[in-house]
Amino acid sequence: MHIDDNTLEKFQNNQMDTNDMIAFLEHLDKCDYCMEQMLDRETTDSPIAPPDYLKDQILARSSSLDVKAEKSVSETSHRMRLFYEGLHTAVGVLAALFLLFCIGQTDFASFGARQSSVPVQVQPLELSGHLREFSRNINEGLSNSSAAIRNYLNDISNKIAIGGK
Numbered sequence: 001m002h003i004d005d006n007t008l009e010k011f012q013n014n015q016m017d018t019n020d021m022i023a024f025l026e027h028l029d030k031c032d033y034c035m036e037q038m039l040d041r042e043t044t045d046s047p048i049a050p051p052d053y054l055k056d057q058i059l060a061r062s063s064s065l066d067v068k069a070e071k072s073v074s075e076t077s078h079r080m081r082l083f084y085e086g087l088h089t090a091v092g093v094l095a096a097l098f099l100l101f102c103i104g105q106t107d108f109a110s111f112g113a114r115q116s117s118v119p120v121q122v123q124p125l126e127l128s129g130h131l132r133e134f135s136r137n138i139n140e141g142l143s144n145s146s147a148a149i150r151n152y153l154n155d156i157s158n159k160i161a162i163g164g165k
Contacts, residue, residue: 003027003034008041102138 003024010016011024028035061067 002031003037008038011038012041102135 007016007020007024011021016024028038
């Protein structure tokens with residue numbers, strides 16, 4: 001059994017007692033038809049109408065200088081965020097390309113990697129002497145730094161194992 005118009009009107013006017021309210025809400029929870037009827041009635045019966053002057057007041061306010069200034073600041077802020085994000089992306093891509101270039105010139109066999117039975121022919125890119133030297137210096141610096149870190153970690157682990165001596 002569905003809810004009648006009289007009960008819906010009592011609900012909207014807040015004239016129900018507690019038991020009737022609980023029964024009404026439980027029925028709405030179970031019955032989609034009554035829920036749709038109540039929602040349709042709510043949307044068609046608008047108890048509060050906007051004042052006549054509201055539209056003119058909103059249009060006047062939207063054309064005021066402070067609202068226009070706030071909008072332009074917001075748009076500029078959005079453009080600056082996009083610019084900085086693009087700049088970060090470009091710097092990241094350039095750094096990745098630089099690292100790929102440096103790693104491409106690295107001879108990984110010298111780092112103690114396993115040698116395969118089939119020799120691999122690596123063709124280095126043709127570089128000027130200055131770039132080749134720069135790349136070699138970076139590789140040596142990375143190798144020396146990793147060796148220093150390895151020695152430092154060995155020292156710490158030995159001191160922990162011996163008991164701080």
